[in-house]
Amino acid sequence: MKKLLVSEQEIKEICARIGKEITDKFIGDENPPIIIGVLKGAAPFMMDLIKEIKCFVELDFVQYSSYQRTKSTGVVVMKKDISTDIKGRNVIIVEDIVDTGKTFAKMVEYLHTYEPLHIYTCTLLDKKARREVEFECDFVGKEIPNYFVYGYGLDYLEYFRNTKEIYYIDDEKIIIDELNNKKEWNY
Ligand code: IMP
Numbered sequence: 001m002k003k004l005l006v007s008e009q010e011i012k013e014i015c016a017r018i019g020k021e022i023t024d025k026f027i028g029d030e031n032p033p034i035i036i037g038v039l040k041g042a043a044p045f046m047m048d049l050i051k052e053i054k055c056f057v058e059l060d061f062v063q064y065s066s067y068q069r070t071k072s073t074g075v076v077v078m079k080k081d082i083s084t085d086i087k088g089r090n091v092i093i094v095e096d097i098v099d100t101g102k103t104f105a106k107m108v109e110y111l112h113t114y115e116p117l118h119i120y121t122c123t124l125l126d127k128k129a130r131r132e133v134e135f136e137c138d139f140v141g142k143e144i145p146n147y148f149v150y151g152y153g154l155d156y157l158e159y160f161r162n163t164k165e166i167y168y169i170d171d172e173k174i175i176i177d178e179l180n181n182k183k184e185w186n187y
Contacts, residue, residue, distance in 0.1 A: 001174070002186060005149055006125070006142060006166035011048070014141040018122060019052020021139055022092065031117065032056035033090040036082060038107070039063040040161065041096035044153040045124045045141075049094065060084045062093075062111075064103055076106040086116045092139075096153045097125040101135035125149065125166070144168075150175075151187070163187045 006014075026033050032055065037046035039061050050057060063080035091111060098104055108119050122139035130146055147168035150156040154166065156175055165187075169175055178186065 002167050003170055004165055005144065005147065005168045006152075008164040010142070011045075011124075011152060011164075011166070014124065015045070015048045015052045018139045018141060019049055019054070022049075022122075023052075023054045026057075026090070027055040029055070029090070031088075031090050032058065033092045033120070034058045034060055034084055034086055035092045035094055036060045036062055036086075036111070037094045038096070038103075039080065041153045041155065042094050042124070044161070045096055046094045049122075058084060060086075062107065064107060076103050078110070082111070082114075086111065086114045089116050090118050090120070091116045092120045092122055095121070095123040095137075097127065097149065098123045098135065098137060099127045099130050100132040102133055104137070105133045105135050124153075148172075160187070 035046065035050060035057050037043060037059070040063070050059065060082045061080065062082055064076050064078050093107055093111070095104060104121060108121065111119055120138045123137045124141040126137060126140050126143045127146055128143055149166055149168045150160045151163035151166045153161050155161050156169070157179065159179060
């Protein structure tokens with residue numbers, strides 16, 4: 001049985017709240033933020049979030065990888081760089097989840113080499129108890145326990161990114177059985 005962690009309604013409320021926080025911070029600013037989504041996981045969240053932001057923004061994407069199956073490898077490899085000049089600009093990096101914090105720390109360090117004015121960080125989910133490097137996000141959707149989660153952008157072996165809700169795994173055998181029977185979709 002799938003285990004629900006964050007409902008569609010709760011995700012909507014999170015997007016509305018963070019959208020307002022970002023709007024309040026940047027409305028009237030002549031230096032509109034560039035929102036950088038981290039592919040692939042943050043794409044659904046970013047698309048819903050930006051519709052709740054009521055001021056000028058630009059968009060871009062980066063892609064890193066650090067996870068294999070359900071474990072962080074600890075090695076962060078960049079796969080796609082930004083295509084916008086962020087020098088002197090406000091930047092908001094949007095992630096799906098912060099776990100050890102290594103990916104975010106590395107991204108912030110890397111993007112600083114482009115000399116932005118300020119880098120803000122935003123995550124839908126935060127597994128704070130798992131942190132290995134000191135890292136606080138400026139905008140946080142929801143703090144969650146140490147579960148492996150999937151859905152709404154977050155994948156299990158590249159699947160389940162296309163759900164409206166977020167689930168957690170308490171028995172990996174169940175999800176492996178689901179993947180072994182792709183004719184049936186229970187979400
Ligand atoms: P960190 O570097 O350990 O903070 O890992 C962050 C990245 O690992 C995220 O961008 C996700 O892609 C992935 N990740 C961490 N926890 C989960 C999870 O529970 N489900 C799916 N992906 C996860």
